Amino acid sequence: MSDDRKCSDCDGELREVRMIDTGHGDVHHPMKYAAADAKQRWTGYYPVEGIVKGFMCQECGLIRIYGIPTE
Numbered sequence: 232m233s234d235d236r237k238c239s240d241c242d243g244e245l246r247e248v249r250m251i252d253t254g255h256g257d258v259h260h261p262m263k264y265a266a267a268d269a270k271q272r273w274t275g276y277y278p279v280e281g282i283v284k285g286f287m288c289q290e291c292g293l294i295r296i297y298g299i300p301t302e
């Protein structure tokens with residue numbers, strides 16, 4: 232990922248932040264994404280297509296979210 236991203240609102244510097252999801256209990260997991268029409272497998276999980284990365288503006292707090300496909 233390039234690190235020269237700029238905020239679309241105020242042109243501030245975007246810093247990478249970790250997007251986390253609260254799983255079972257208090258365990259935090261990196262956020263992932265699946266296709267909108269993905270069906271749950273028998274395991275109860277969706278087939279994951281990638282992870283979610285967030286970048287937050289250091290000036291105004293705007294968060295931009297990108298999907299990073301995994302192989």
Ligand SMILES: [Zn+2]
Binds near residue numbers: 289
């Ligand atoms: Zn900003």
